[in-house]
Amino acid sequence: MISDYFSNAKKKSPLAPKPVEQMPHTLAGLSFKEWRDSRKKNHKMRNIRWAVLLFMNLLFVFSFWLDLAILEGSLSGSRLIGFYLMDPYNSLQLLAISSTTGYLAMLTMNFWIGLFTILIFWLIFGGRSYCSWMCPYHFLAEWAEKLHNYLVKKKKIKERSYHIGLRFVFLVGFLLLALLTKNLVFENLNVVGIISKAMIYGPSLLLLWVLAIILFEVFVSRRFWCRYVCPIGATWSLVGKASPLAIKFEHDKCGYCIECQKVCLVPHELWFVKRGAATQDVHYVGSDCTRCGLCVDVCPGNALTYSVRGASSLL
């Protein structure tokens, strides 16, 4: 429903937690532990997602190498069978600078078509879905995350977390920096662009920067870049605020095991899965969600599913 987009579910008073007779593990006739671990080995959505991510990135590579001309360019800007697509944060910086220099009028119709096409596409498919379904850095970071979690589990390192709103400090900050220096400063530090271009046009020295970020994520803070820094992700999260495609949470199927929060890149968006936290029978995961499906895979009660918001009321 449209009203779902605007009501603040967090402020409502929470529902009463389910009694043990109504818990899904009791209904399934299992012990809580057996039930909780029942889908730990399920990686269906993750495998589909990795396949899509690798396919799209390799399509970029082979479009150039083999002259296929299907998906030309890189993640900064590309042409899909001749149809332009532009990265919105890159475009935003460019627009900010060019609004002061008068260069704005030079931008081609292809630029505007590319920008609006991609905004509409990811508006429908969920903003930050870009992160987990397209971004090559996300793929690397998932492996780094596994290593990091292993080290934390073995008590070799301490987990460090920061405020999730810092991304917006970086979003505004890099925009200001672009304005002040008249240079796309972020593009030189953009791990997404660096990897995308390294794959397509060959490696550059800037890959050392990517390595540094990955090492930081392994040894210091879990998913540091994606969670707290990346302004591209932050832009997508703004775009995704109104996305119809979202992960749906059903309270009656939830067993309060919080396995989903443990695997999630943005656990704050799953605030309602704790015992006594949900305020509605149905919640939709917020706009920071990358729709990666790790929670869908791991949820023993199938309480989390992909869904289209408002579809049931339309049908």
Add this chain to the structure above:
Amino acid sequence: MDNEKKNLNRREFFKGGIAAAGTLAVVGTATFILDKSAAKSMPREDFLRPPGAISEEDFLYGCIKCGLCVQICPVHAIELAGAGEGLGFGTPYIAPRIQACDFSCDALQCVETCPTAVLDFRPFKEEGVRAVEKAAAEPGADLSTVNPFEVQKVAMKEAVRMGKAHVNRNTCLAHKGEGFKGNPRGADFKGVHRSPGKNEVSASPLKDRVFNREVCDLCITECPIGEKAIIQRRSRSGRKLIPHVLDGCTGCGVCQMVCPTAEPSIVVEPF
């Protein structure tokens, strides 16, 4: 309790925010300075911006480094700068000695494909339209005898100004009165080019071509623009035939690529 949590949360945000802003200022400025100083310290003469490039100042922010121009170039003349070239990381350039722009795409496709118009197609388009109108207006000509595509493509390539070629008199074979026999760049040279004399559809490897000239004139015969850009003329003493670059030179760099001397004796200087 709730309020306390909120305050703690806010404090955490400000603490992180200040750290973030600090890092941003340091890292951002450092990157910017590195990028700029690299641009100054590196010699620019070997690198050209692709055709239609706007002023360097606007180019540096207008170019989103997508590489579409790189991908569309049929002779792969355009490369993206690494950290070493000092051109602004990831921006496109042409190193004409390695592979010059020989206009074998026929329609300045790198310019046309650029989404942010740092390679600005509009002047070329206007130039092309003007040339077609002019050709059609000539006495005895009408659109049935004039091939607008041919006229347009010639006018567009002639409007390119990447730089201008300069001849080094000390090393140029023609200035020494010498001829040239054989292959100008050796059997391992990877560059390709479409020779204007041979009416080819696409470019062919330069290593497959053999020349035999009494007086070396490769830069003149291989120039894709022709007599508007470079001509052979007699030296003042009247004893030698030497290349002479005219204002019609587009700076494409084909002469620089085909020049047979070890160090090119004709070099394009970017504008």
